[in-house]
Amino acid sequence: MVDTNKSNNPKMISSDTFIDSLKQLAQKPFRTxxxxxxxxWGGQWMKEVCNLDVNQPNYAWSFDGVPEENSILFDYDGVTVELPAMDLVLYQPKELLGEQVYSRFGAEFPIRFDFLDTMEGQNLSLQVHPLTEYIKKNFGMSYTQDESYYILDAKEDAxxxxxxxEGIQPNEMISDLESAQRGEIVFDADKYINKFPAKKHDHFLIPAGTCHCSGKNAMVLEISATPYIFTFKLWDWQRLGLDGLPRPINIEHGKHVIQWDRTTKWVKENLVNATYEVKEDGNDCKIEHTGLHELEFIETRRYTINNDSLHKTxxxxxxxxxxxxxxxxxxxxxxxxxxxxxxTFIIPASIKEYTIKPYNCDKIKVLKAYVRS
Known part of the structure; x- marks a missing residue:
């Protein structure tokens, strides 16, 4: 196995070393x-918190814990070798994912954590994700991008x-979107789409088919199912991409998957801070179910921890x-x-149980996601 990420400094390990490294990693916590x-639309929050280059204009995205996008580092006597994180999924799927998840999804990592930073930035594009039936029929995917926005931080106007x-006319909304795309009008998002205030630790659930986007001045931890390239943008606020070109809009796809019955009352009751306390055997810290919606296969729980907290995979x-x-x-x-x-960190299924506790501080909050059985 050859690492040529730095072409002027290639590195090589044997196949036996490669396989043994993956086997070891599948038995311990790790980060990508x-x-x-x-x-x-990028913001300024990640520059400071993640110690990034302050000379960059902004940072919009961060993939942290996305095996399809991220890599993993191995140390061999002081020599660092960088390999695709997907190698772990492909070579150690049962140990990493667990038998149930592997039997359901195959050698794919079904959960994705990423950051969307609009602090001192702009709104994301208004968008919708395809239903499972639609993505299967049109793109050959067996599951879709159900997701959620967990608010890590926010300004007062987020x-x-x-x-x-309530009461909008679907044909009128689609007509306005199409007119806006032709440059004839400015789409009035506030006329058609609910706009909820967002504060730190709010959790907004976004099952496929729900129109959504984060506004400016929010720091979002996006928790979603993995298929992320099928985002149907409906409106992009009259702006160009960093390349100076209009960004792709997909009203034709989007209008076939928008769930028109997901209106204000239903959204408030089902998708905005649908949080309640739960109990887990052997764990006496405060545990809250924060999502996701019953239409989505991911469970998310928030743990407020003062001392040792026991967790079972x-x-x-x-x-x-x-x-x-x-x-x-x-x-x-x-x-x-x-x-x-x-x-973000990953606990392989092979680890039966583990503890989490504060380190150099008195209290922590941890958000955990896993595939519901």
Missing amino acids: VPYFDPGV HVYLGLK HGTVNMLNLIDGKSAIIEGNFEPFIVHYAE
């Missing part, structure tokens, strides 16, 4: 190498566009993010693993 990218207003991969607090330490039948604020 995060990826950051600017965008037309908001999220989510679902449709129940044979399925866990993906977590330290959403509050300076740092945390994860312990079990592996070397202690330390994570810092806003970092």
